[in-house]
Amino acid sequence: LPSSQQARDVAYQLHAYTNARSHQRAGPLIIERGEGPYVFDTAGKRYLDAMAGLWSAGLGFSEKRLIEAAHRQMQILPFYHTFASRSNGPSIALAEKLVKMSPVPMSKVFFTNSGSEANDTVLKLIAYRSNAAGQPQRKKVISRLRGYHGVTIGAASLTGFPDNHRSFDLPLPNIMHTGSPHFYKDSRAGESEETFATRRAEELESLIQREGADTIAAFFGEPVMGAGGVIVPPPTYWDKIQSVLKKHSILLVADEVICGFGRTGKMFGCETYNIAPDVIVVSKQLTSSYFPLSAIIMNDYMFEPIADESNKVGLLAHGFTGGGHPVGAAVALENLKLIEERGLIANVGRIGAYMQERLRTLVDHPLVGEVRGVGLIAAIELVLDKKRKVAATTPGDVGSIASRLLHERGIIVRNVDDALSICPPLIVNKDQIDELIDGITGMLHDLKAM
Numbered sequence: 438l439p440s441s442q443q444a445r446d447v448a449y450q451l452h453a454y455t456n457a458r459s460h461q462r463a464g465p466l467i468i469e470r471g472e473g474p475y476v477f478d479t480a481g482k483r484y485l486d487a488m489a490g491l492w493s494a495g496l497g498f499s500e501k502r503l504i505e506a507a508h509r510q511m512q513i514l515p516f517y518h519t520f521a522s523r524s525n526g527p528s529i530a531l532a533e534k535l536v537k538m539s540p541v542p543m544s545k546v547f548f549t550n551s552g553s554e555a556n557d558t559v560l561k562l563i564a565y566r567s568n569a570a571g572q573p574q575r576k577k578v579i580s581r582l583r584g585y586h587g588v589t590i591g592a593a594s595l596t597g598f599p600d601n602h603r604s605f606d607l608p609l610p611n612i613m614h615t616g617s618p619h620f621y622k623d624s625r626a627g628e629s630e631e632t633f634a635t636r637r638a639e640e641l642e643s644l645i646q647r648e649g650a651d652t653i654a655a656f657f658g659e660p661v662m663g664a665g666g667v668i669v670p671p672p673t674y675w676d677k678i679q680s681v682l683k684k685h686s687i688l689l690v691a692d693e694v695i696c697g698f699g700r701t702g703k704m705f706g707c708e709t710y711n712i713a714p715d716v717i718v719v720s721k722q723l724t725s726s727y728f729p730l731s732a733i734i735m736n737d738y739m740f741e742p743i744a745d746e747s748n749k750v751g752l753l754a755h756g757f758t759g760g761g762h763p764v765g766a767a768v769a770l771e772n773l774k775l776i777e778e779r780g781l782i783a784n785v786g787r788i789g790a791y792m793q794e795r796l797r798t799l800v801d802h803p804l805v806g807e808v809r810g811v812g813l814i815a816a817i818e819l820v821l822d823k824k825r826k827v828a829a830t831t832p833g834d835v836g837s838i839a840s841r842l843l844h845e846r847g848i849i850v851r852n853v854d855d856a857l858s859i860c861p862p863l864i865v866n867k868d869q870i871d872e873l874i875d876g877i878t879g880m881l882h883d884l885k886a887m
C-alpha cells in the first residue's frame with residue numbers, strides 16, 4: 438500500500454519524465470537522507486546510488502564542507518544578481534577559476550541555473566554572435582541523434598531523441614541532427630571502429646554541404662554521450678569530426694554537463710578525447726548538484742564579435758535572476774577545491790579502472806551484449822539475442838526489469854532502453870564497486886531464471 442506521503446505525492450506532484458498517470462499510480466520512491474554514495478528511503482532501506490542522483494552528486498550525499506560553504510555564504514550575502522554592471526564575489530572567483538582550469542584557452546564565463554538553460558543560452562549567444570559578426574545567414578546548428586542536451590525549447594531541439602520531439606512540435610527549424618557514435622548499435626556488419634568513425638565524419642560533411650557550409654554556425658556534442666546510453670566514441674571519432682568542423686569554420690560546443698569535473702578520468706571529457714571546443718557547458722558536478730548552477734565557458738573567437746562595440750546588434754538582452762548566484766558559486770568553489778584537495782581525479786583513474794575491469798568480466802554472460810565505459814561512467818547493454826543485439830520486442834522491457842531487480846537489491850542504476858547506465862559518485866571506493874558488481878551479478882542470475 439502506498440504510504441500517506443506517497444499518496445500526497447501522487448495527489449499533488451507532476452513528475453519529470455513520466456507517463457504521468459500510470460507511473461504515479463504505484464507511488465514514488467521517496468528518498469529521505471544521504472550518506473556518502475548511499476541514499477535511504479522513508480522505510481530506512483539503503484541504496485547504493487550508482488547514478489550519483491542524476492549523473493551529478495560527484496561528492497556523494499553528505500559532504501559537510503559543501504553544506505558549510507552554502508551556510509557561510511547565505512549568512513554573508515544570500516543573493517545578488519549579475520545583470521549589467523552588478524556582480525558578487527563568489528561569481529567573480531568562480532568565473533576566474535573556470536577560465537583558468539579550462540583545458541583549452543578560454544576567456545569568459547556566463548552563468549545559468551541548469552544544463553538546459555545553459556544550452557539554450559549558447560544557442561542565443563550563437564545567433565547573437567552571427568548577427569554581430571555580420572553573418573546573419575550562419576544560424577543553423579547541428580547536434581547528434583542520441584545526444585542529450587536538456588529540455589527547454591532550444592535544448593530539447595538539440596537533444597537527439599525524435600520520439601520526444603514529436604509531442605512538443607520540435608525541433609526548432611534551424612536545428613538538425615547527424616548520426617551518433619554508437620558503434621555497438623549503429624555500425625554495419627564487418628565495419629571497424631575506424632571505418633565507422635570515418636563514415637560518421639563523412640555524413641557530417643555531406644549534411645554541411647547539403648545545407649550550405651556558410652549557413653552552419655555550430656556543432657554541439659557531449660564528449661561521451663550520457664543519457665543516450667553512455668556512448669563512448671571510437672578512438673578516432675572526435676579527431677575526424679573536428680577536422681570537418683575546422684574546415685568549415687564551424688564552432689564546436691562541448692556539452693560537459695555529465696563529463697565535466699572528473700567523470701571520464703580527466704578533469705574534462707575534452708581532455709580524454711583531445712577535443713578543442715570554442716565553448717564548454719558545465720553543470721551537475723560543478724556543485725555536485727547541492728545547488729542548481731551551470732556555466733558557459735567561451736573562448737575569444739566566440740566572445741569577441743559579441744563584445745565588439747561597433748556591432749549593430751545592440752544590447753545582449755539575456756540573463757537569469759539566479760545567474761551567478763553567490764551561494765551556488767560558493768558551493769562550486771568549495772566543490773572544485775575538494776576535488777583537487779582529495780585527489781578525486783586520481784581516484785577516478787584508479788577506482789574507475791577497477792570498475793571497468795570488473796564490469797567487463799560480465800560480458801561473457803548470455804544476457805550481456807556489450808560493456809562500455811571510461812573512468813567512472815559505464816553501460817551494460819542487455820540482450821536476449823547477442824547476434825542480433827536485441828533484448829525484446831519492446832526496447833526497454835528487459836532494461837526496466839533489470840533496474841527493478843537491482844533496486845530490490847538496494848542498488849540504483851538507470852536504464853536507457855536496455856542499456857543499464859552506471860555513474861557512481863566520484864568518491865566511491867573499491868568495496869562499494871564490489872557491492873555494485875555483486876549486485877549486478879546476482880541480478881543477471883535472477884533475470885536469466887525468469
Ligand code: PLP
Nearest residue numbers: 551552553585586587692694695
Ligand atoms: N546536457 C547534458 C549532457 C545532460 O546530461 C543534461 C542532463 O542530464 C543536460 C544537458 C540538461 O541539464 P538539466 O537537467 O540541468 O537542464
